[in-house]
Amino acid sequence: MLEIDSVSLCFGRKQVLSGCYICCKPGEIVGLLGRNGCGKSSLLKIIFGTLKADFMHLKVGSKITKKTFPGKDVAYLPQHNFIPPFLTVRKVLEDCDPSVATEEAVVSLNELKDSRINSLSGGERRFLECLWLLSRPATYLLLDEPFSEIAPFQIEILQDIIRTKGKTKGIILTDHFYLPLMEVSTRIVLMHNNAIYNIRDESDLILYNYIPDFSS
Numbered sequence: 001m002l003e004i005d006s007v008s009l010c011f012g013r014k015q016v017l018s019g020c021y022i023c024c025k026p027g028e029i030v031g032l033l034g035r036n037g038c039g040k041s042s043l044l045k046i047i048f049g050t051l052k053a054d055f056m057h058l059k060v061g062s063k064i065t066k067k068t069f070p071g072k073d074v075a076y077l078p079q080h081n082f083i084p085p086f087l088t089v090r091k092v093l094e095d096c097d098p099s100v101a102t103e104e105a106v107v108s109l110n111e112l113k114d115s116r117i118n119s120l121s122g123g124e125r126r127f128l129e130c131l132w133l134l135s136r137p138a139t140y141l142l143l144d145e146p147f148s149e150i151a152p153f154q155i156e157i158l159q160d161i162i163r164t165k166g167k168t169k170g171i172i173l174t175d176h177f178y179l180p181l182m183e184v185s186t187r188i189v190l191m192h193n194n195a196i197y198n199i200r201d202e203s204d205l206i207l208y209n210y211i212p213d214f215s216s
């Protein structure tokens, strides 16, 4: 189990996280929702180690640790582009797991194999980054907005891969495309007012004002 608790984070005088808790075990896909700026990305960065919390308690398996990077337990898809722009698509695909970069998954990239990353569209680049990250052998995957910029057909491909990986890995996934997130998650939580609430269905998201009530 990956477990982080008592997370406290301030930027200047602004308290972003206070006493925050989240956990995830292998075989679980935790969908993390929350309004813009509530601290979802910060929480994932703190788990990975690219952002230092004012206080937190992090445990991966039986190991208490200050960060998970560098290490083999956790892989992290940041919100921003991270694959070096000078690499070619072919080079990146060569470093992907064949069970992830299947023929069906990469069909949209076939004509781009000799292109450099910096010549791809935003969605093409993001999709390739997701394939690469989902290929990592880590036990836990942190995915920050994998569906952003991605066309619906490709989102379905990513959902299938996430579902397959989620059978053996623990995945924490955050995105504002809440429907694809809800479809793929085995457990959904919402960050709201510095607390984490369990979400059963869309009516809970209306209750916490994350989505509008279209019926009213």
Ligand SMILES: Nc1ncnc2c1ncn2[C@@H]1O[C@H](COP(=O)(O)OP(=O)(O)OP(=O)(O)O)[C@@H](O)[C@H]1O
Binding pocket: 011, 016, 034, 035, 036, 037, 038, 039, 040, 041, 042, 043
């Ligand atoms: N480096 C920084 N310096 C100052 N404030 C920051 C910094 N990084 C984040 N923040 C602030 O912390 C808050 C939480 O940011 P974070 O990116 O974690 O939110 P989020 O829930 O991921 O938002 P979104 O859904 O928009 O991606 C925001 O109000 C943001 O402005």
